Amino acid sequence: MPANLTPQYKEAEERFRQAATHDEKLEALREMMALLPKHKGTEKLQADLRRRLAKLEEEREHGRRGAGHRVDPGHVRREGAGQWILVGPPNAGKSALLRALTHAHPEVAAYPFTTRIPQPGMMPYEDVQVQLVDTPAVTAEHAEPYMTNLMHGADGIALVLDVTADDLELEALALAELLERARVWPATRPLPPDAPSFVAARPVLAVGNKRDLDPGGSLASRAHQAIGADLPFFPAAAEHGEGLEELRRALFEELGRIRIYAKEPGKKPDLERPFVLRRGATVHDLAVAVHKDIAERLKHARIWGTARFPGQ
Ligand SMILES: Nc1nc2c(ncn2[C@@H]2O[C@H](COP(=O)(O)OP(=O)(O)O)[C@@H](O)[C@H]2O)c(=O)[nH]1
Ligand SMILES: [Mg+2]
16 A cells, blocks of 8 residues: 655655754654554554654653763753742752652752752642652752753742741842743733843742741741742642642642543543643644644534533
8 A cells, every 4th residue: 555645744754864963853753753644554654653753752861862962951851731840949858849749759868969950750630740840959159050941941930948947038039049040030920011021921939848847837937928928839848748739739720721621523522631731722722732633634623611602
């Protein structure tokens, strides 16, 4: 059976051949997968592309890109509904928080600078997953140079503080300064009219960790003041599982995502694995998320939901 490859496919294949970087290769290969006609005549080719894609993805994950190439720690591949970067001073409990909220196993230790490179983990919330990224500590004297890129590219920033820390005010100042250098503006703060266009308004929240050592809550109030009274603040104890449910919900809600439950014609809707899109997304955006081919062929869609007639 002839494969009937389209000119678009051949063009993507050409780009794959000429790709200079690993990322370009990966992008072209993904496009080839999406553009490849799916029928019996292309089964071998489908399997072949899948194998090459898996290999490239694995290489990227493990940074084995051959001589001269290094993984950029300022970029963590986004997965799930959105990406939060955990940022904070040494020993605040960033790694403990990642452990408590995700299935990742970062090292938690009573000495500073245990975490050297960004470590992602996936946080389950209801029927979706949110990505959290643990990072090396930030002080007034030192922040890893890649932190600003990492923060600027993320969907949200969670500032993690130890409410019992002596020098909380200084720590908070270092975090505020880093946010500024990362060109991230907390979304709860009105953007000044003269703000440059490269400033990214993003959800920024604060976690006041180790609240088990602060039964009266006065240290948490002080921490909230220090980091900014206008930022959402979540007292928590990562190692005791306190305050984590509220935090989990906020980490999803603050992303401003909507969940869409898709239904194949003649089948029941899939109520377990929603597609997650940004608020304001269109039916076309959904089609792209499902499959690029569908987006190209889409003529109409039927929608069930609160603001629609059933099946509109
Ligand atoms: N009391 C208390 N200690 C905590 C809590 N979370 C973390 N710790 C301790 O704080 C220290 C630093 O934790 P870690 O997660 O490694 O901090 P990181 O440097 O911010 O990643 C460790 O000794 C932890 O056991 C908490 O909720 N309560
Ligand atoms: Mg750590």
